[in-house]
Amino acid sequence: KAGVTQTPRYLIKTRGQQVTLSCSPISGHRSVSWYQQTPGQGLQFLFEYFSETQRNKGNFPGRFSGRQFSNSRSEMNVSTLELGDSALYLCASSFTSGLQETQYFGPGTRLLVL
Amino acid sequence: EDQVTQSPEALRLQEGESSSLNCSYTVSGLRGLFWYRQDPGKGPEFLFTLYSAGEEKEKERLKATLTKKESFLHITAPKPEDSATYLCAVQAGPSYDKVIFGPGTSLSVIP
Numbered sequence: 001k002a003g004v005t006q007t008p009r010y011l012i013k014t015r016g017q018q019v020t021l022s023c024s025p026i027s028g029h030r031s032v033s034w035y036q037q038t039p040g041q042g043l044q045f046l047f048e049y050f051s052e053t054q055r056n057k058g059n060f061p062g063r064f065s066g067r068q069f070s071n072s073r074s075e076m077n078v079s080t081l082e083l084g085d086s087a088l089y090l091c092a093s094s095f096t097s098g099l100q101e102t103q104y105f106g107p108g109t110r111l112l113v114l
Numbered sequence: 115e116d117q118v119t120q121s122p123e124a125l126r127l128q129e130g131e132s133s134s135l136n137c138s139y140t141v142s143g144l145r146g147l148f149w150y151r152q153d154p155g156k157g158p159e160f161l162f163t164l165y166s167a168g169e170e171k172e173k174e175r176l177k178a179t180l181t182k183k184e185s186f187l188h189i190t191a192p193k194p195e196d197s198a199t200y201l202c203a204v205q206a207g208p209s210y211d212k213v214i215f216g217p218g219t220s221l222s223v224i225p
Contacts, residue, residue: 004157033213042215042216042217042218043158043201043203043215044215045212045213045214045215048213056209056210056211056213057211058213090157090158092157092158099165100163101146101163102160102163103148103160104160105150105157105158105159105160106157107156107157108156108157
């Protein structure tokens, strides 16, 4: 079974630009979550999508947005990039069996904002 | 304020030397506590989810336990391949809309 894939793996942008990151979950998983990881702030939750609906949202500005398509693939968009947006962006897909939730992370997209 | 802390920040163990990592949390409305391991340059690898105080989960040399205020990750007879950063996270809030990660514990197991 293929794992979670993220594209692109690496990206360099300049301040003020926008960026779109893509995540393909494991087949059959309907939940996709996005996270930002930086050395200073650690791992922070961005948002979660389930069946094309945003289910939860972390404490990030409106420049960060996302969506999920009918095939569960998800995209994350960051507009008006700032230097502080440089980070590893991780996506995870999950499934729930009974009360047990299991989550699988992708390798991440490393974004550098210059 | 909702908060998740982990201790120690870093831990060096000899191969075979068992120990425990701690994850303490102050949140309201805990839905679940998650443990992950993360190797350098890779995404986290899910280990366990714990939902209620007294619950325990085991996987190979790892055992996770949960109380009302904290969780422990016990590592029995660790091997060098157990070296990684171990992260815990909680999902909480009235609508379970908060996901908060701890800063992690960096574990090094020396042969």
